[in-house]
Amino acid sequence: MAQDHAALPTKATDITPVPVRSGIDLTINGESFRHTGDPDMPLLWYLRDVLQLNGTKYGGEHGKGGADLVLVDGKATSAIGIPMSKLGGKHIVTVEGLADTKGNLHPLQQAFIDEDAIGCGYCTPGWLMASMDLLNRIKNPSDNDIDTLPNLCRCGCQTRVRQAIKRAVAAMKQGAKA
Template sequence: MSFTLTVNGKSHALDADDDTPLLYVLRDELRLNGARYGCGVGQCGACTVLCDGIPLRSCFVPAVSLSGRELTTLEGLRAPDGTLHPLQRAFLDEQAGQCAYCIPGMIMAAAALLRQKARPSEAEIRTALDSNLCRCGSHNRIVRAIQRAAAEMAR
């Protein structure tokens, strides 16, 4: 089926089966590899992207169903000149990722949170990330990174 997706502000004419997950289109067709395959059933959060600013698990949602929506991937958080988003920089500065497999999904969930609330509390951060799984136990560094980014973005 032919359809159009708007990803990171750019329109893409695509052709895929009706049931092809967005994650596969992002990675295989658009070569955007920020979102990762984790569980394949939307439970781990490694594949999280933003759809109209709201976190979406891209591993099981058919890409064709998102035509007309604004999608943002990890790559889309960067400024046009390639400058890292404050969240990306803070995650690096706080060494928030041990294996870093979950980090793209964590950053995208955090980006959605910071769009809703500029200075979330630690409890609000933990709630926003509750369904994003990290097997390495980097949760405290992840929370610190989000707090750091929020402070920087509030300046």
């Protein structure tokens, strides 16, 4: 039987490339990724189990305590509470993305170290991401502003976290790179 070739492209420019596998495209810490698995997978498991970005912690199925916070388009968001299906085209930043490309710590990270605001460290990534969100909204937060953060620390570092955030604000005013 004769084949009808009329519909076939004749030039390379007639061909529109299509993805090998469709999926959910997003960026994480400036890198592009395509999730082709279960769209209901929470972001937390994509970060930890698929990408091996283990800085973001599990704080329970409802994200209570803020250990699982990441930035989604600049806003602190529970990574256990958001499925991959809602993240197409979004820009995610995790704690692994705070240092610059040369490995210099973000002023907030340095301030947490300098103020000894880290006990066991389990809650620390969440505090850092919540603090990033806070400083995006309020350049010079008061104690009351800091106390609105949803994070908990079982090691009792809250007071030192407050000091660390204020230290980071001062450092950034003096020109430390954010």
